[in-house]
Each structure stands twice: as structure tokens, then as C-alpha cells.
Amino acid sequence: MCGLAGVVRRDGPVAVDPFGLAEALSAALAHRGPDGRGCWLSPGRDALLVHRRLAIIDPGPDGAQPMAMDAGRHRIVFNGEVYNYRELRRELEAAGERFATASDTEVLLRLIAREGPAALSRVRGMFALACWDGRDRSLLLARDRFGMKPLYVASAEGRIAFASELGVLRAARLVDGGSSAAGVLAFMSWGSVPPPLTCQRGAEMLAPGTWWRWGQDGRDDRGRFADTRDAYRSDRRAGQPEAAFREAVGRAVGDSVRAHLVADVPVGVFLSGGIDSSAIVSAACSSGATNLQTFTVAFDDASSESRFARRVASEFGTRHHELRLEAPHVVDDLPRILAHLDQPTIDAVNSFYVSKAVAATGIKAVLSGTGGDELFGGYPSFRRLPRAMAIARAAGWMLPAVAPLAAMALPARLRARWRNFAQSNGQLPAAYRVQRGFLLPEEVAAIAGPALRDAAVWRDAGEQVAGVERSLLSPSGAESREASVARLETRLYLCSQLLRDIDVMGMAHGLEVRVPFVDHELLATLWPELGFHRSLLRHKRLLSSTLDRPLPGEIARRSKQGFTLPFARWIGGELQPFVRDGMRQLAAQQWITPETPDRVWMAWTSGVVHWTRPWGLSVLGHFLKVS
Numbered sequence: 001m002c003g004l005a006g007v008v009r010r011d012g013p014v015a016v017d018p019f020g021l022a023e024a025l026s027a028a029l030a031h032r033g034p035d036g037r038g039c040w041l042s043p044g045r046d047a048l049l050v051h052r053r054l055a056i057i058d059p060g061p062d063g064a065q066p067m068a069m070d071a072g073r074h075r076i077v078f079n080g081e082v083y084n085y086r087e088l089r090r091e092l093e094a095a096g097e098r099f100a101t102a103s104d105t106e107v108l109l110r111l112i113a114r115e116g117p118a119a120l121s122r123v124r125g126m127f128a129l130a131c132w133d134g135r136d137r138s139l140l141l142a143r144d145r146f147g148m149k150p151l152y153v154a155s156a157e158g159r160i161a162f163a164s165e166l167g168v169l170r171a172a173r174l175v176d177g178g179s180s181a182a183g184v185l186a187f188m189s190w191g192s193v194p195p196p197l198t199c200q201r202g203a204e205m206l207a208p209g210t211w212w213r214w215g216q217d218g219r220d221d222r223g224r225f226a227d228t229r230d231a232y233r234s235d236r237r238a239g240q241p242e243a244a245f246r247e248a249v250g251r252a253v254g255d256s257v258r259a260h261l262v263a264d265v266p267v268g269v270f271l272s273g274g275i276d277s278s279a280i281v282s283a284a285c286s287s288g289a290t291n292l293q294t295f296t297v298a299f300d301d302a303s304s305e306s307r308f309a310r311r312v313a314s315e316f317g318t319r320h321h322e323l324r325l326e327a328p329h330v331v332d333d334l335p336r337i338l339a340h341l342d343q344p345t346i347d348a349v350n351s352f353y354v355s356k357a358v359a360a361t362g363i364k365a366v367l368s369g370t371g372g373d374e375l376f377g378g379y380p381s382f383r384r385l386p387r388a389m390a391i392a393r394a395a396g397w398m399l400p401a402v403a404p405l406a407a408m409a410l411p412a413r414l415r416a417r418w419r420n421f422a423q424s425n426g427q428l429p430a431a432y433r434v435q436r437g438f439l440l441p442e443e444v445a446a447i448a449g450p451a452l453r454d455a456a457v458w459r460d461a462g463e464q465v466a467g468v469e470r471s472l473l474s475p476s477g478a479e480s481r482e483a484s485v486a487r488l489e490t491r492l493y494l495c496s497q498l499l500r501d502i503d504v505m506g507m508a509h510g511l512e513v514r515v516p517f518v519d520h521e522l523l524a525t526l527w528p529e530l531g532f533h534r535s536l537l538r539h540k541r542l543l544s545s546t547l548d549r550p551l552p553g554e555i556a557r558r559s560k561q562g563f564t565l566p567f568a569r570w571i572g573g574e575l576q577p578f579v580r581d582g583m584r585q586l587a588a589q590q591w592i593t594p595e596t597p598d599r600v601w602m603a604w605t606s607g608v609v610h611w612t613r614p615w616g617l618s619v620l621g622h623f624l625k626v627s
Contacts, residue, residue: 002065003032003052003507004077005163006130007174008139010216013045014159021172025050025163028171031340032079032164032507035059040066040075046216047132047139051077056263056365056512057085058103067105073134074113078105079164080127080149081514083259088122117142117211120225124259124521126514128206130162138215145226146518147195147208147495150342150503154203160214165504166200166342170627176202179624181457182464183343184591188448191346191438191616192497194468199343199627208495228495231523232487232531233477239532246536250546252525253516257283260367260516267514268293268366270354271320273308275540275558276372278551280516284367285316286548294318295357295366297350299325299565308555315552323357325565327574334578334622340508344623345497346438346616350565351505351513359509366506370498371517374489375526377482377537381435381489386481388421388431416440428481429473432488438616447600451590472496480531494518568611571604582618585625592617 005025007014015021022039030037033052040049051065068075082088085104088111093099097110104125111119112131117140126148131140141162143151152166154175161174169175183199186192195205206212209226213219240248257280261267269284271277271294284292294313298306306322313320330349337352358366373379420442421434434440439447452458472491475484499518506513516522526542536542544556571579583597600617603609 002054002077002079003029003164003168004050004065004079004128004130005029005161005168005172006047006049006077006139007159007161008047008132008214008216010046010158010218014041014048018045018048022048022050024172025168026052028168029164031510034510036064038065040068042132042134049075049077049130049132054364054510054512056081056265058101058105059264062101063103063105065105067101067103067109069106069109069113074109074131075134076105076109076112076129076131078108078127078129079151080125080129080144081262081512082108082123082125082127083262084122084124112140117213117223118225120211121145124519126518128164136215137217138213138219140211140213141206142211142225143206143208145209145228145520146490146499148499148503148515148518150500151206152198152203152342153206153212155214156202164507166198166203166205167339167627169203170200175200178202179589179627181452181461184620184624185444185452185461186465186468187344187616187620188439188444189433189437189441189465189469190492190496191612192500193343194472194492194496197464197468199624205343226520227476228490228520228523229474229476229487231520232475232479232483232527234479234483234528234531235477240529242533242536245529245533246542246546248525249542250548252522253279253543253546254283254286254548256516256519256522257367258287259519260514261287261289263365265364266291266293268295268358268361268363269318270294270358270366270368270513271296271309271312271318272369273305273310273312273555274369275544275551275555276369276376276378276517277309278312278369278555279372279543279547280367280369281312281316281318282547282549282551283516292316292318293321293361293363295321295323295354295361297325297353297357297565298322308558311552312555316549321357321361323353325353327570329353330565330570331574331578336508337505338619338622338626340504341619341623342504343500344616344620345501346612346619347497348501348505351502352508355502355506355509355511355513359511364510365512365514367514367516368502369517370502370513370515371490371494372540372543374486374494375517375523376540376543377486377530378540379485379489381432382482382485382537385428385431385435385485389428389481392421392431416443428484428488429469432473432485432492436489436493438612447592447596449587449590449592449594449596480528482534482537483528483531486527486530567615571611571615578622579614579618582621583614584621586617586621589621589624591620591624 029052035055036053049066082104085107128149128151154161178201180201213221296309502513
């Protein structure tokens with residue numbers, strides 16, 4: 001796990017002072033890589049690669065980057081881990097390659113140099129990379145198929161710049177100032193900014209599973225080496241008996257956890273006390289992990305899961321750590337949390353604090369249960385959406401007619417969403433927006449301020465967001481309804497929000513967060529097959545019942561809760577000044593109307609909207625002011 005950055009120009013040096021630029025990039029990346037630093041500048045000063053290192057695999061000097069081969073023709077900077085690097089190395093050695101180090105970085109470099117970006121489909125792991133070809137005078141950028149590792153790119157006439165964090169490009173003045181209306185509109189729609197959009201004008205986030213080759217001779221090519229949508233297609237595989245499926249899933253879970261434990265330093269586990277993180281602990285212990293350390297955040301609220309985490313830690317004999325958290329701590333830390341955000345998000349504070357607890361012990365790598373709900377069907381959406389779609393299609397034209405009457409029986413904060421669903425005609429993308437979206441389209445239109453409502457801006461931003469939504473919401477083939485929900489939750493919520501949050505908040509503390517459930521081999525085992533065994537979706541029975549070491553009964557039977565701090569209570573107390581000020585900042589920047597902050601606050605205090613409404617708008621306001 002590391003941080004990377006760089007610049008390539010077509011005509012002339014990368015900067016008047018290339019070494020000053022390298023120092024600025026390295027300094028801005030320092031928190032991502034406290035164990036080492038390196039940079040390389042081409043003889044013509046027209047290509048620069050910068051790296052900061054968090055040493056996990058081959059932590060000695062042999063693993064330092066930028067790494068070169070073939071007398072310097074190919075050079076790479078890489079952020080992430082290749083969990084199957086030993087297998088890939090054996091394949092490459094059989095093909096005649098000879099290695100000088102024991103690092104996964106060299107394996108990745110030789111694989112790309114020999115076979116090109118299409119070979120990245122064979123990599124099991126998380127990565128963002130930049131590889132320079134000195135003979136072809138071209139730069140290859142690529143990002144793993146789930147987007148676990150971030151990669152921001154700013155291209156201008158005759159120049160391309162890239163970095164692990166958008167703030168790095170800003171710090172080095174490699175991206176134009178100004179906020180992107182499309183990014184703001186996307187956040188208002190989803191509570192996060194899906195790639196390739198960002199909130200920074202002139203910058204994009206490389207989409208998961210894609211590569212970009214930029215040449216000094218004018219070439220500018222893009223491609224895709226993997227598409228996670230394909231895993232959910234019902235035409236990929238015939239159904240199998242449940243017993244055989246369970247056995248295959250049990251092997252796949254154990255194999256993925258073992259792969260994610262590969263490291264030359266100790267690895268811990270985030271433990272919330274839910275089924276997902278508890279299953280990671282169980283599988284890690286079954287894989288032979290010893291002296292395992294587990295970490296959780298505890299707080300004074302009935303929603304705290306700390307007692308369940310302690311129960312699991314006791315069952316499996318881990319060395320357990322708790323970080324006690326109260327609202328004043330959050331108030332004090334919010335400026336630092338916001339400073340580390342590359343994109344506004346509703347959900348990052350939790351990850352900041354559990355990462356802080358781990359980093360305080362000196363551990364550099366930790367496993368997380370993130371992704372378990374998306375892969376094993378843990379969210380309410382797996383039950384609600386298929387049922388709602390079936391009802392909507394059965395009701396047909398009658399649903400919009402009776403919707404107003406049915407809305408009267410619902411809580412006030414759900415009525416607008418119900419009305420929106422009633423107009424969806426049973427289409428999954430529209431129903432998913434109602435379930436997962438932050439603001440509905442008519443709600444965005446009602447609060448949008450002059451900075452968004454300018455006709456040209458509104459039209460252009462809307463077209464950009466709609467284009468990204470089509471690419472994320474559309475399947476690549478026939479799917480079961482459950483598979484469709486899994487695909488949407490993975491591509492929009494997991495990949496566009498959760499994975500980005502845990503990366504940036506983990507790296508704020510120099511911590512590598514690994515996610516064994518976000519693994520393409522496990523995904524291929526689970527889907528589309530799980531859509532044929534719907535009873536296994538209840539309470540994630542498939543996951544808990546296939547572990548070699550069973551979870552305590554009270555854990556396995558728990559309903560989905562989610563690791564959420566008590567923001568609803570805190571917003572009305574210690575966090576109120578922050579929240580109200582953030583909304584006012586958003587209005588002052590004219591992204592929302594002047595009256596919206598007070599209206600949203602009153603709507604929340606009267607129970608008409610969820611607490612995420614004022615919180616999300618507040619985070620957006622503070623983020624745009626800082627950025």
C-alpha cells in the first residue's frame with residue numbers, strides 16, 4: 001500500500017523546476033507512505049514518477065519504487081497488493097522471465113511489460129498503477145476491477161498528471177481550480193460521486209477495471225480489462241445442488257481470506273460484531289492466523305455493537321482493542337477528516353476512527369468485512385426491491401392511481417420516495433434510486449441554487465451524470481432480480497463510496513485496509529448461483545453456515561444493523577453548529593437556494609427527512625469550501 005503521482009508532457013519538461021514538483025507531490029503523499037520515498041525523472045525531464053511507500057510485502061530495499069527493468073525501458077509506481085503474485089511469478093518464470101526481487105511490484109511490472117494491460121485480468125488484488133515505457137514513450141495507467149485503489153487523472157493539452165489522491169494534484173497545482181457542477185449534482189443524487197466524475201473541474205477518477213495509455217506521440221487510448229457486471233449474468237452457468245454450492249462457497253471464502261493474509265508484517269481485523277467481520281475472524285483463524293488482533297469503535301449508545309465484538313473476540317481468542325468515541329471527539333477531528341476527503345461522502349467518519357485505533361498499535365495492514373452485504377445479500381434491498389418490482393408490475397397502471405392513498409399511511413419522510421417508486425413501472429434502476437439515492441430528482445431540482453440552475457450548466461451536468469448512471473446501472477446480460485440488486489449495490493454503493501472511504505481514511509493513518517469479500521474469484525463462485533438459492537439470502541445464511549469454525553449463535557442470528565455512529569443524536573447536540581454552518585456554506589456558494597439550510601433543518605427536526613439529509617449537505621458545503 002502506497003501513494004503514487006506523476007506527470008508526463010509531450011513537449012518540454014514537466015515543470016520549470018521538476019525536482020520542486022517532485023518534492024511537492026511526495027510531501028502531499030507522505031501520509032500514504034511513511035516507510036520510504038522515491039522519484040524518477042527522465043533524461044529529457046519530460047516524464048516524472050513519484051512514490052511513497054508503506055512496506056507490506058518484501059519490506060526491504062528491494063521493494064522500493066519507482067521500480068525499473070530491461071535496462072530501464074519499463075518503470076512502474078504501484079499502489080496496492082497482488083495476492084496471487086507467487087502464482088503469477090511461477091508462470092512468468094516458466095515463460096523465461098528472471099526476477100531480481102521478492103516483491104509483488106516486480107511481478108506486476110514484468111507481467112505488463114510482457115503481455116500488456118489485458119494481462120491485468122489475471123491479477124488477484126487491489127491496485128492503481130502507472131507504468132512508463134521509455135522506448136514507446138508512453139504512460140499506462142490502470143485501476144483494479146472493483147476500484148479498491150484510487151487513481152485521479154488530470155489531462156490538459158500536451159500533459160497528463162495523475163495521483164492517488166485528488167488533493168495531491170491540487171497541492172502541486174496540476175489541476176485547474178473550481179468545482180465541477182456534474183460532481184456536485186452526482187453527490188446530491190447518490191451521496192457520493194461515482195467515477196469517472198469528481199467534484200474537481202479538470203480531473204477525473206479512472207473507472208474500475210480500465211486502463212489509459214497516453215503517448216508522447218499523440219496516442220490516447222483507453223480500454224477495459226475486466227467488467228464486474230459479467231459475473232451476475234444468468235447465462236454464465238447452470239444451477240447446481242445447494243450442498244455443492246455451499247461447499248464451493250466455503251472453500252472460496254477460506255481461500256480469499258488466506259490470500260488476503262499474505263504479508264511480511266502482522267495483519268489485524270476490523271471487528272464490528274456483525275456477521276461479515278466476525279466471519280473474517282473465523283476464516284482467518286481457520287487459515288492458521290495466530291496472535292490475531294481485532295479492533296472496534298465503541299460509543300455510548302444503544303446502537304453500539306461493541307458487546308458483540310467482544311463476544312466474537314472472546315470466542316476466537318483474539319487480542320481485542322476498543323476505541324471509545326464521543327461526539328466531542330468527532331467535533332475536534334472533523335477538520336482533519338474533511339482535509340483527507342478526496343470526494344464528499346456521507347459515510348467516512350466510522351472508517352477514520354477504526355483506522356485510528358489500528359494505527360495506534362503499529363499494525364500496518366488490516367482486514368475488513370466490507371463487501372459482505374453486497375456479495376451475500378445482507379442489505380434490506382435484496383428483499384425489498386424484488387418484492388416491490390413484482391408488486392409494481394402486477395399492479396400495472398393501477399399503482400400510480402392508488403399511490404397517493406397508500407402514501408398517507410407512510411411516515412412523512414418516506415412519502416416522496418413512495419410516490420417516485422409508483423411512477424417507476426417496476427423498473428429496477430428507478431426502484432434502486434428510490435432505495436439508495438440521497439435526493440430524488442425532484443428534490444434536487446427544488447433546492448438547486450444559481451450555480452447549478454444556470455441553463456447551460458444544468459444541461460451539461462445532467463447529461464454527464466446521466467451518462468455515468470447508464471454505465472453503472474445497466475447490466476451486461478440477463479440476470480435474476482437478486483443478481484441485479486447485488487450488481488447495483490456493488491457498483492454504486494460499494495465501489496463508488498465504501499471502498500473509496502476506507503482507502504482514504506485508512507491511508508490518513510498510514511494503514512492498508514484489505515477487503516477479502518471484494519474478490520473476483522469469490523464473486524464468480526457466488527453469482528449468479530446465489531440467485532438460484534434465494535433462501536440462503538436470509539440473514540446471510542450462506543456465509544455463516546459455510547465457515548469451518550461456526551460463529552456464536554447470537555452473532556449468526558443477528559439481523560443486519562450496520563456500523564453507524566449515533567449521528568441522529570449528535571447532530572441535534574454537539575455537531576449542530578458544524579452541520580448548520582456547512583449547509584450555509586453550500587448556500588453561500590450558490591449550489592443550493594438561500595432558504596434551503598433552514599428548511600432542511602426544520603424538516604429533519606420535525607421528522608420529515610432522515611438525518612443524512614442535513615449531514616450530507618453539510619459535508620458537501622464544507623468540502624467545497626476547503627477544496
